[in-house]
Amino acid sequence: MGKLDGRVVIVTGAARGQGEQEARLFTAEGARVVVADVLDEQGEALAKEIGATYVHLDVGREDDWQAAVAAAKDAHGHVDGLVNNAGILRFNSLLDTPLDEFMRVVQVNQVGCFLGIRAVAPEMADGGTIVNTASYTGLTGMAAVGSYAATKHAVIGLTRVAALELAGRGIRVNAVCPGAIDTAMSNPARLDPDADLQETAKGLDRLYRKLVPLGRVGQPEEVARLALFLTSEDSSYITGQPFVIDGGWLAGVSII
Numbered sequence: 001m002g003k004l005d006g007r008v009v010i011v012t013g014a015a016r017g018q019g020e021q022e023a024r025l026f027t028a029e030g031a032r033v034v035v036a037d038v039l040d041e042q043g044e045a046l047a048k049e050i051g052a053t054y055v056h057l058d059v060g061r062e063d064d065w066q067a068a069v070a071a072a073k074d075a076h077g078h079v080d081g082l083v084n085n086a087g088i089l090r091f092n093s094l095l096d097t098p099l100d101e102f103m104r105v106v107q108v109n110q111v112g113c114f115l116g117i118r119a120v121a122p123e124m125a126d127g128g129t130i131v132n133t134a135s136y137t138g139l140t141g142m143a144a145v146g147s148y149a150a151t152k153h154a155v156i157g158l159t160r161v162a163a164l165e166l167a168g169r170g171i172r173v174n175a176v177c178p179g180a181i182d183t184a185m186s187n188p189a190r191l192d193p194d195a196d197l198q199e200t201a202k203g204l205d206r207l208y209r210k211l212v213p214l215g216r217v218g219q220p221e222e223v224a225r226l227a228l229f230l231t232s233e234d235s236s237y238i239t240g241q242p243f244v245i246d247g248g249w250l251a252g253v254s255i256i
């Protein structure tokens with residue numbers, strides 16, 4: 001018996017990184033997964049490998065959401081779960097951030113999450129689940145990622161309001177708040193075919209040994225296991241909450 005037997009789950013941004021690991025784990029736990037992304041080649045290859053359905057979905061586009069939900073229902077008849085995982089990061093000080101860069105981050109991270117909830121929740125029955133991907137920076141500040149942190153704070157607000165509004169229909173809505181996770185977002189070397197990934201991993205470990213109490217960067221598989229918990233019956237009495245997964249980074253500052 002898998003933890004998600006019979007459930008149909010849409011995972012956005014699932015072509016790589018945390019979304020990919022969520023798609024793999026959910027499939028292994030019996031779900032029929034709809035892999036959604038703008039990276040069509042990678043998304044299609046993953047879907048083929050794990051026996052999932054691929055849909056092209058730019059999460060910031062309302063019409064793409066209608067098409068994605070229709071494709072999920074055509075393929076499987078119903079939708080039981082959504083993981084709003086797609087996201088982008090831009091580095092800039094607030095004073096140097098052009099408006100169009102700020103708005104692009106809002107469009108994907110914040111509007112994408114809102115549109116996902118609005119498109120998918122009406123199709124869900126009692127027992128439906130939504131997991132929104134916020135961040136460590138949804139709960140605290142971090143210099144040089146102002147647009148990103150603003151959207152991730154907003155995702156936690158959306159999560160709480162959606163949980164309140166959908167609880168009467170038995171739909172639970174929670175957020176994951178990862179710290180530093182070893183994906184292309186925080187480790188762009190993963191996108192460089194010539195990069196020495198063992199060397200970059202050592203560099204990341206040196207950095208996070210100082211910052212993170214558990215002394216290492218997180219792995220996307222670890223975030224996938226949290227998303228599985230929040231999508232399965234194991235979390236049946238939990239809704240409206242942000243779940244931090246950061247190796248203790250947010251716990252505070254150590255002076256010893």
Ligand code: NAD
Binds near residue numbers: 134135182186
């Ligand atoms: P990633 O860059 O490897 O994956 C992001 C995925 O989202 C990619 O597949 C990308 O194509 C997709 N995507 C981007 N824009 C999209 C759009 N408009 N529509 C649909 N898909 C789109 O990085 P990741 O770490 O796997 O990121 C997953 C989520 O985790 C993001 O929401 C990110 O903000 C969040 N997060 C990441 C970290 C980290 O350290 N990696 C930390 C906290 C939160």
